[in-house]
Amino acid sequence: MTPAPLQGCRVLDLGIITAGAATSALLADMGAEVIKVESPHYRDPFRLWAAGDPAAGSGGLPPFFRATNRNKLGISLDLKHESGRAAFLRLVANSDIVVENFRRGVLGRLGLDYEALRSANPAIILASVSSQGETGPDAGYVSYGSTLEAVAGLAWLTGYPDGPPTISGRDVNYPDQIVAIFAAGIIATAWRVRRNGGGGTHLDLSQRELTSFLCGEAFLAAGRDAAPARAGNAQAPHRVQDCFRDQDGKWVAVTVDAADIDRLRTVPGMGTPRSDADLDTALRAWIASRPGAEAVASLEAAGIAAAPVLDGHSLLSLQHQLWDNALSRTDGGDLVKGFPFQLSEAPLRITRDAPGIGSHSAEILTRVAGYSPAQVAALARAGVIELEPG
Structure with missing residues (x-):
């Protein structure tokens, strides 16, 4: 059987919501071992979105969280605690990639910026998925999909001639969804380059930059002419x-x-x-x-x-007529979000549901970071980690 494209790659996933977590979900789909890292004091907010939705399935996890965290292992680790930070750096030493989409400056305040990660592992790849990128006057501003679509120009193009600019809304959240696909591609490329002797790197992935790029043709004439006007569904030269x-x-x-x-x-x-x-x-x-x-x-x-x-x-009823891979099913039979592409030789599939809180903390710390069971128990007693209940 053909190995998955990212088999042998280990990813530490600090991503939350869509942009970061969906990026690393695609890496997991392509065969990477992805370890989702959450804090005992701060969960991925998607764990709380639509928690009562019947589509959550037998695990009781919200659909948004399941979609962006399938195929991952999970550890609950307090990065603000000295022992938690030390444990994370031991994981970094035995990993290939770190994915994060915190506000700019958060990693530095945790003592886990690129230089700190590189000290633990000179070949580490840090992928920073952010709203406005690592540098520039807006780098530290908080953003949502709505504000990103606004400053990127997309909202101005979307809507009807006499109406206001229109945003895609949180259920689509275009900048987050699209950056995950592009980010996963460049991260996979960087890992392949590293395997060929290219070394580690810090990838700076700006959602605003990407969104502007994808609608850039519409604004190329703005320096000479008026900005493009909203046209609703109409689009020249169609009659x-x-x-x-x-x-x-x-x-x-x-x-x-x-x-x-x-x-x-x-x-x-x-x-x-x-x-x-x-x-x-x-x-x-x-x-x-x-x-x-x-x-x-x-x-x-x-x-x-x-x-x-x-x-x-209607869409769900037309599987294998209008779509094949956009949705998939877990081993338990639950329908979940699928894949934006498929590989014939090593098909992408969902082999693991999204992790519970601390589901694999003990396993990861012993197998990857080299802690003894007694050390893991001590970290749990100190509140540095959470173990799966029971």
């Missing part, structure tokens, strides 16, 4: 691009180009609209007079791009 309600109140998305006008005239009952405004009105009335599935079938038969706007229930 019409919008969503329309069918007779049952469901939505259908349609895009019509200039080359499609003659094809549109072949659609039964459509007529021959003369202007774009007439075309929009005709489509709206035509779709409103029939079931969405019938409208989509007729438009597709004429070569017009059309599709139903699916809700969650």
Whole structure:
């Protein structure tokens, strides 16, 4: 069997919420041994999000937490305590990568900045996923997805002509979701380079920079012309691009180009609209007079791009028709978030549910850091670590 791409790689995951934790979840999916490090005094906030959600499954863990922490081991370790910091550095000495997305300066105040990590392991890779990057006047500011989309330019582009800028919201949180995919890629690359003798490094991964890059084409002309205007669903040069309600109140998305006008005239009952405004009105009335599935079938038969706007229930029912890997199931049968890509030779899969608090503290400290069982027990009595209950 082909080994996973990151087999043999060990990651210490200080990440929380999405940006950091989802980055290291992808590393775990690709075969790395990822150790999630939480504090007895500060948990990953995702442990408390939607805790009563029925989708939490048998483990009682919220879906957000399960999605960003599957395939990981877990240790509860107080990094503010001298003994906890010493234990973490012993883990660093036997690891390859540290991932973090704290506010800038937090690692330094803990005595765990890049220089401290490199003293413990000269070949360590530190991946810092942050809102505004390591340097610059805004580096220390607290941010959320909303403010990142604002300063990156994405919110300005999103919305309707007469409406305000629009943010994606916490359930999408575009800057966090997208940085995790890019960050996992560059971290995996850095690890491969290190294996080939390139040494360790400190990776500075800015969510704001990445978000601006991904919508940069829209702003390239801003120095010469007015900033791009919000257009809602419409987008030149398409003659019409919008969503329309069918007779049952469901939505259908349609895009019509200039080359499609003659094809549109072949659609039964459509007529021959003369202007774009007439075309929009005709489509709206035509779709409103029939079931969405019938409208989509007729438009597709004429070569017009059309599709139903699916809700969650509809999407789930179409596995292996519209998607294969976006969602997955744990060994217990619970449906969880899947993978943004798949590998044919070493398929990504979920082999372990997200860890409970301190689930693997004793194992990790003995196997990786070299502590004796008596030393682990002493750390637990001192409150430096938490052990799994029972």
